[in-house]
Amino acid sequence: DAKTTQPTSMDCAEGRAANLPCNHSTISGNEYVYWYRQIHSQGPQYIIHGLKNNETNEMASLIITEDRKSSTLILPHATLRDTAVYYCIVRVETSGSRLTFGEGTQLTVNP
């Protein structure tokens, strides 16, 4: 799996968009980008994933650059409950293959 680099921490004002970057410059053609988050003391929660097209669901949007070497997770209207550690993971999508988490970005949403 390709290595990812994320900022250690970020802050965002409540109601504003939170943009969380992730670099994955060694990504290969068959690797997907996944985002999970972990709210304090809970198990991680799946947010979204994508290959090369931008994706949107009820939780967030995922923007992947054309060269696929970086991506941005966007929470359009951050709330206090979005305070969490956000993990960007790049992996080949093979059923049963393992998923490796890095250290993630601590996002703090401030009132």
Place this chain on the structure above:
Amino acid sequence: NAGVTQTPKFQVLKTGQSMTLQCAQDMNHNSMYWYRQDPGMGLRLIYYSASEGTTDKGEVPNGYNVSRLNKREFSLRLESAAPSQTSVYFCASKGEGAFSPLHFGNGTRLTVT
């Protein structure tokens, strides 16, 4: 539908004691995983099981054993606990299908004194 259930939620052990962490999922998933998370760090994979009857080592398997008892259950055993194994342990499962996400339990908080 409980998802992924871990027991116990909390445990304190003395050095050298043994214990088994239990994990069960009710989503009929083939793949199951055990992770540990130390304070301020990301998750590290201990062992995983791609299907019933198979297990494989992850990044940090030393000091642990696992059993995939059946499709639902995947247990993690510490034969002789050490203070370095103080951590939060998360179990996860993943369904078939290319884009099935991981579903996590809420963790077991283990302290070894």
